[in-house]
Amino acid sequence: MTVYMMLSVLILILGLNFGVAIQDYCSMNNFDGAKGNGMMFTKEANNEEFAVVGKAKGLHCCAKGYKSIEWFKDGKPYPWGLDLSAFIIITANANQTIYNPNIKEGDTGNYTCVLRSDQGNETEFSSHTINFKVFEKLPDDPQITYVSEDREAFAGDPLRLFCEAFGGKVDLPDAHNEAVWRKQLTNGTIIDLPEDNQEKISRESNQIFGTYLQFPKIEEEHYGTYICVITKPGNTINKKVILKKREKVLAYIDPNPFPLKQILTVSIFTVLVLTALLILYKKYGLKIQVVLKDSYGTVEDNDGKSSDAIVAYTGKDTDLVLGVMVPNLEKKGYKVVHKEMSHDITQWTQELSHHAQASRRVIAVLSPSSLHSSWSSSNLYQALKQLQSLTGPKLICVALKELPSSQNDPKNSIGETLATLLKTMKVILWERNDATFWLNLFKEMPAKRGGNASMEMATSRARLTSQRSIDSLVV
Known part of the structure; x- marks a missing residue:
C-alpha cells in the first residue's frame, strides 16, 4: 500500500466528522455569482492559513468551471515526498482540497493551486497561493486568515463582507472564540449590527472561526465604515473595512453630438483602401x-x-x-x-x-x-x-x-x-x-x-x- 493510500485511509480513521467537513468546505457559503458559467473561484480565497504541530489541516482552492487543478508547494508539483510535505489531494472533492492529518514543521510553505480550462483553441489559467504557517504551540493572539478589502458598490447591488481568524481550540467552559461585525458611525460611535444579517461559521473543529455580513440589497444607510471584531479569550483584534458608494455614470446628451458614425465610416473606408493598396x-x-x-x-x-x-x-x-x-x-x-x-x-x-x-x-x-x-x-x-x-x-x-x-557569429577585430x-x-x-x-x-x-x-x-x-x-x- 502506497504512502498516499495509507494517508487516505487515515482520514477516515481519524474521524468522519472532520473528514466530511473538509470535503464539504467548498460546497458551502459560495458566492451568488458563482452560479454562472466559466472558470472562477466560488468563495473568498484565504491568503494565510495556520496550524499547530500534530493537528490535522486542510487547504482549499474552491472553484468551478475548470478542467483540472494542479497543486504546487514552493513551486514543486504534487505529489510531494514526505520530506517536503505530507499533504495529499482529496479527489472526492474534485482536487479542490489537500489534507494532512498530522502537521509537521516541515509542512510550512507556499501552496499554490493552478486552475486550467480549455476555451476553444486557447487554454485559460488562474492561480491562488496560500501562505501556510505552522506553530509549535498555539499562539496567544488570533491569526487573521481573511478580511475583506475596502469595497465600492452600486445602490441596489447585493454584497457580503467576510472576516476569519485562526484561534485554536478553546477548552474553557465559559469562553470561546468569536468574530462579529460592528459599524462605526461618522461621529466615531461603534454600534452593534443585527444578528440576522451575520452568518457565523467555523471549521476544523472550531479552530478557525469567522462571520459573513450579508447585504441582500445595498441601501444608502449601508455605506460607511465596518469593523470586524475578532476575539480570542484574553485578546481582541479590530479590522476596519470601508464600504463606498459607486456612482453610475450617466450618458451626457450633447445637442451637437460627436459625429462618431461618420468618423467610423470614414475610418473603415480608409482602412479598406489602405489594405487594398498594400495588397496591390x-x-x-x-x-x-x-x-x-x-x-x-x-x-x-x-x-x-x-x-x-x-x-x-x-x-x-x-x-x-x-x-x-x-x-x-x-x-x-x-x-x-x-x-x-x-x-x-x-x-x-x-x-x-x-x-x-x-x-x-x-x-x-x-x-x-x-x-x-x-x-x-x-x-x-x-x-x-x-x-x-x-x-x-x-x-x-x-x-x-x-x-x-x-546571428551567433563572433565579431571580428573591428566588431x-x-x-x-x-x-x-x-x-x-x-x-x-x-x-x-x-x-x-x-x-x-x-x-x-x-x-x-x-x-x-x-x-x-x-x-x-x-x-x-x-x-x-x-x-
Whole structure:
C-alpha cells in the first residue's frame, strides 16, 4: 500500500466528522455569482492559513468551471515526498482540497493551486497561493486568515463582507472564540449590527472561526465604515473595512453630438483602401518600381563605361550564368560581359578590379561550389569582403542558396559579423519564383528607356528557362 493510500485511509480513521467537513468546505457559503458559467473561484480565497504541530489541516482552492487543478508547494508539483510535505489531494472533492492529518514543521510553505480550462483553441489559467504557517504551540493572539478589502458598490447591488481568524481550540467552559461585525458611525460611535444579517461559521473543529455580513440589497444607510471584531479569550483584534458608494455614470446628451458614425465610416473606408493598396503593392509593387526606374531614372550611358554589367562566377556555375542569367539581361537590353573567377577567394579583388572599372554594375554569383562546397558564415564573409573591396561600380550579389544563419557569429577585430556586413550590401537570393528574382535584379541595374516590353520578355523567358535549369545547375 502506497504512502498516499495509507494517508487516505487515515482520514477516515481519524474521524468522519472532520473528514466530511473538509470535503464539504467548498460546497458551502459560495458566492451568488458563482452560479454562472466559466472558470472562477466560488468563495473568498484565504491568503494565510495556520496550524499547530500534530493537528490535522486542510487547504482549499474552491472553484468551478475548470478542467483540472494542479497543486504546487514552493513551486514543486504534487505529489510531494514526505520530506517536503505530507499533504495529499482529496479527489472526492474534485482536487479542490489537500489534507494532512498530522502537521509537521516541515509542512510550512507556499501552496499554490493552478486552475486550467480549455476555451476553444486557447487554454485559460488562474492561480491562488496560500501562505501556510505552522506553530509549535498555539499562539496567544488570533491569526487573521481573511478580511475583506475596502469595497465600492452600486445602490441596489447585493454584497457580503467576510472576516476569519485562526484561534485554536478553546477548552474553557465559559469562553470561546468569536468574530462579529460592528459599524462605526461618522461621529466615531461603534454600534452593534443585527444578528440576522451575520452568518457565523467555523471549521476544523472550531479552530478557525469567522462571520459573513450579508447585504441582500445595498441601501444608502449601508455605506460607511465596518469593523470586524475578532476575539480570542484574553485578546481582541479590530479590522476596519470601508464600504463606498459607486456612482453610475450617466450618458451626457450633447445637442451637437460627436459625429462618431461618420468618423467610423470614414475610418473603415480608409482602412479598406489602405489594405487594398498594400495588397496591390505586394503583388505589383516590385514591377512598378522597375518601370518607374526605367522611365524616370538617370540614364548612365554617357559615363565612359563599355558595359552595363559584368557577371562574375566560378566554373561550376557556368551553365547557369551563360545559359540563363546573361541571355536574360541581354534580352532586357543590357550590355553584359562575363568573367570566370578562380576558386581562390583571396584573388577575386585582383581578378575583377580591371574589368569592374569598365562596367556600371558587378553581378557576383555565389554558390557552395564557389566557396569550396563550404557554405559557412566564415567563408561567405571572406568572399563578400573581397567583393566589397572592388571600387567604382555598384555591387550586386546573387546567392544561389539560402544564406547561412549568422546571428551567433563572433565579431571580428573591428566588431563586424556576416550579419552586419550583409546590411551594407545588396544580396539577392535566387528563388523558384523567377519573376520576383528578375525584377529584384532589374531594379538594381541602370535605367533603360522603353524597357517595359523587353522586361516582360525577359521575365517570361526566365520562367521558361531557369525553372528547368535551376535544380541541375545550382551546386
